[in-house]
Amino acid sequence: MIGDIFFDLSVRSVRLNFLRSILASIGIVIGVVAISTMGMLGTNMQLQVKDQLSSSANTIVITADAIRMGPPGFSSSSASTEAGITKAQLSKIRSVVGANGTVISIYSSNTEFTSGSVPARGMIYGMDPSDVTEFLKVGNGTNIASINEALAGYTLAESLGIKVGDKIKISSASSGPPGNSSSASRATVRIVGIIDTRGTVADSVSSDNGIVVSREWYTAQYGGKDSYDQVNVIVDDTDKIYTIEDAIDARINTDEKSPAVRISDASSQLDTISSTLETLTMFILAIGGISLLVAAVSIFNVMMMSVNERVQEIGILLSIGTESGEVRKMFVYEALILGILGAGIGGVMSLVIGYSVVSAMMGTTKFFFLPESLIYIPEGMLIGMVVCVISGLYPAWHASNMDPIDALRSE
Amino acid sequence: MTCAPLISLVDVTKTYYLESGDFTALDHVSLDIMDNDFVAIMGPSGSGKSTMMNQLGILDVPTTGTLSIDGRNVADMGTLERTHLRRDAIGYIFQKFYLIPLLSAYENVEYPLILKYKKRDTTGRASALLEAVGIDNEKGVHRPNQLSGGQQQRVAIARALVNDPKILLCDEPTGNLDRKTGYQIMEILCSLHKKGKTVILVTHDPKIAEYANRTIRLEDGRIAESS
Numbered sequence: 001m002i003g004d005i006f007f008d009l010s011v012r013s014v015r016l017n018f019l020r021s022i023l024a025s026i027g028i029v030i031g032v033v034a035i036s037t038m039g040m041l042g043t044n045m046q047l048q049v050k051d052q053l054s055s056s057a058n059t060i061v062i063t064a065d066a067i068r069m070g071p072p073g074f075s076s077s078s079a080s081t082e083a084g085i086t087k088a089q090l091s092k093i094r095s096v097v098g099a100n101g102t103v104i105s106i107y108s109s110n111t112e113f114t115s116g117s118v119p120a121r122g123m124i125y126g127m128d129p130s131d132v133t134e135f136l137k138v139g140n141g142t143n144i145a146s147i148n149e150a151l152a153g154y155t156l157a158e159s160l161g162i163k164v165g166d167k168i169k170i171s172s173a174s175s176g177p178p179g180n181s182s183s184a185s186r187a188t189v190r191i192v193g194i195i196d197t198r199g200t201v202a203d204s205v206s207s208d209n210g211i212v213v214s215r216e217w218y219t220a221q222y223g224g225k226d227s228y229d230q231v232n233v234i235v236d237d238t239d240k241i242y243t244i245e246d247a248i249d250a251r252i253n254t255d256e257k258s259p260a261v262r263i264s265d266a267s268s269q270l271d272t273i274s275s276t277l278e279t280l281t282m283f284i285l286a287i288g289g290i291s292l293l294v295a296a297v298s299i300f301n302v303m304m305m306s307v308n309e310r311v312q313e314i315g316i317l318l319s320i321g322t323e324s325g326e327v328r329k330m331f332v333y334e335a336l337i338l339g340i341l342g343a344g345i346g347g348v349m350s351l352v353i354g355y356s357v358v359s360a361m362m363g364t365t366k367f368f369f370l371p372e373s374l375i376y377i378p379e380g381m382l383i384g385m386v387v388c389v390i391s392g393l394y395p396a397w398h399a400s401n402m403d404p405i406d407a408l409r410s411e
Numbered sequence: 412m413t414c415a416p417l418i419s420l421v422d423v424t425k426t427y428y429l430e431s432g433d434f435t436a437l438d439h440v441s442l443d444i445m446d447n448d449f450v451a452i453m454g455p456s457g458s459g460k461s462t463m464m465n466q467l468g469i470l471d472v473p474t475t476g477t478l479s480i481d482g483r484n485v486a487d488m489g490t491l492e493r494t495h496l497r498r499d500a501i502g503y504i505f506q507k508f509y510l511i512p513l514l515s516a517y518e519n520v521e522y523p524l525i526l527k528y529k530k531r532d533t534t535g536r537a538s539a540l541l542e543a544v545g546i547d548n549e550k551g552v553h554r555p556n557q558l559s560g561g562q563q564q565r566v567a568i569a570r571a572l573v574n575d576p577k578i579l580l581c582d583e584p585t586g587n588l589d590r591k592t593g594y595q596i597m598e599i600l601c602s603l604h605k606k607g608k609t610v611i612l613v614t615h616d617p618k619i620a621e622y623a624n625r626t627i628r629l630e631d632g633r634i635a636e637s638s
Contacts, residue, residue, distance in 0.1 A: 005518070005525045012513040316509045319470055320570070321498020321526050323491060404470050408509065 027295025028342025034288030036350035039376030042281025084227030123210030126218025141193030202266035315407025335392020451623035502571025
């Protein structure tokens with residue numbers, strides 16, 4: 001292409017009408033920036049979720065199946081018993097998992113906390129203190145050592161200004177546990193540690209905005225000792241996760257029509273979130289695509305102007321023996337140059353604007369420079385250039401099909 | 412020994428179909444032009460001179476009749492073949508010079524060579540031809556709009572000659588030049604004729620026509636006089 005007389009002619013034509021060419025290319029710049037930035041933003045969001053979920057990729061979450069929560073004919077007492085994982089089911093899970101992982105039984109409830117006079121809502125988890133360190137990290141303070149001690153999630157601690165040693169009141173009214181006579185009763189626990197932030201996790205323990213207490217304290221306040229809200233299995237070898245899931249399923253969900261428990265893991269949650277984010281990304285990319293469509297019209301217009309201004313020159317070229325394919329090539333080159341110009345500027349701007357947008361919207365650029373994210377820049381540039389070339393095809397065809405006599409006569 | 416004509420028109424008619432009615436620009440014209448002829452085509456406006464030049468330059472094909480160049484019937488050629496014949500066998504010199512405005516004088520001369528050989532000229536032919544018509548290297552880098560009319564026509568002659576065509580088609584080559592420069596251009600064309608080129612010249616000027624060894628006068632699309 002370089003050294004080709006037709007490419008030289010195209011470069012000179014663009015240079016001769018530089019302002020017009022730059023203005024037409026701005027459309028492509030905007031299109032490339034829109035596509036690249038939106039694509040990178042979507043991908044960065046997906047990568048962040050994936051990264052957060054991968055920390056619990058080795059975890060199987062087992063919950064009681066929703067259908068069993070209250071089918072017609074169930075009495076409230078039996079529903080309460082059937083609402084969680086029973087001790088019998090737990091021991092079956094333990095026997096299936098054996099030495100291949102750690103089984104953690106968890107009680108949980110949504111409740112209200114009060115620190116000083118500031119109220120807040122969040123999750124309260126009851127579990128064996130020795131299980132806490134299996135998947136949570138106490139960043140500040142120590143683990144629970146006695147019944148009245150608790151750990152606070154990072155976000156909750158931040159919003160309520162809780163420090164190690166503070167006492168918080170926990171309402172037990174909302175869940176209405178059996179044996180709790182006063183609806184306004186408040187039990188007090190002392191915070192002994194703050195759990196490090198975990199972000200989006202797949203193990204259904206949203207500790208960031210909750211607190212963790214010992215299971216003795218939890219069952220004393222909320223009852224339901226024989227019914228766990230969820231059982232997490234932390235598998236030693238992630239490759240065996242599906243085998244263990246299948247084994248648990250075969251052992252507990254004996255009735256295929258009405259499974260007793262629901263078994264999920266990070267990958268199934270990731271699939272759901274990824275598919276939602278992908279749909280969102282595609283939608284945003286389509287909006288970016290509209291700007292490229294507008295750019296295509298602008299490039300088409302400029303190319304038609306270029307052809308119409310050079311009719312006599314086209315006549316000269318054709319009359320002295322230039323093949324119509326060569327004339328066509330000259331105008332396609334011109335469109336390509338506009339594309340390269342727009343895509344080049346757009347690519348550089350995408351890097352800067354994309355970085356700023358990702359940083360501003362997500363608060364982190366940890367994933368920005370990964371190939372999955374940066375690939376949107378060359379992709380956007382390529383789409384921009386292809387759009388330009390396509391826009392130049394008709395003007396090029398029009399030029400190459402002119403009658404040389406008529407073209408020479410035009411002034 | 413009889414020699415086949417280089418260009419042969421047999422009963423050539425060119426009709427333009429217009430909304431206002433059909434217009435016959437060339438009406439049953441027959442003409443032979445031999446190799447190394449110097450032919451002047453004269454006639455008033457609308458007599459069919461330009462149409463004749465378009466036919467001889469294979470920019471157009473006859474409505475009826477046969478036009479042969481070097482023994483090949485133009486009507487039997489495809490578009491690409493006609494394009495290649497224009498590039499290789501015919502050199503065009505126009506009244507308005509028709510140089511490519513985006514190319515320098517040198518590049519204008521080099522351009523037909525690139526069309527033919529698909530590469531830049533490394534033989535020095537383009538420079539040599541420019542010098543032969545009186546354009547030095549310094550002037551060669553200038554764009555057409557930076558040259559005088561006479562200089563532009565010299566560049567156009569060099570461009571017409573660069574692929575060593577048999578035929579030079581000159582459409583009023585001195586029409587846009589002052590008398591002195593016009594004669595200089597005609598001297599160049601005469602010397603090219605002497606070197607074996609077939610020169611076909613359209614002109615209004617009888618003095619310019621005197622350089623030719625044959626004159627054809629057209630009137631209303633017919634040959635009124637041939638000498």
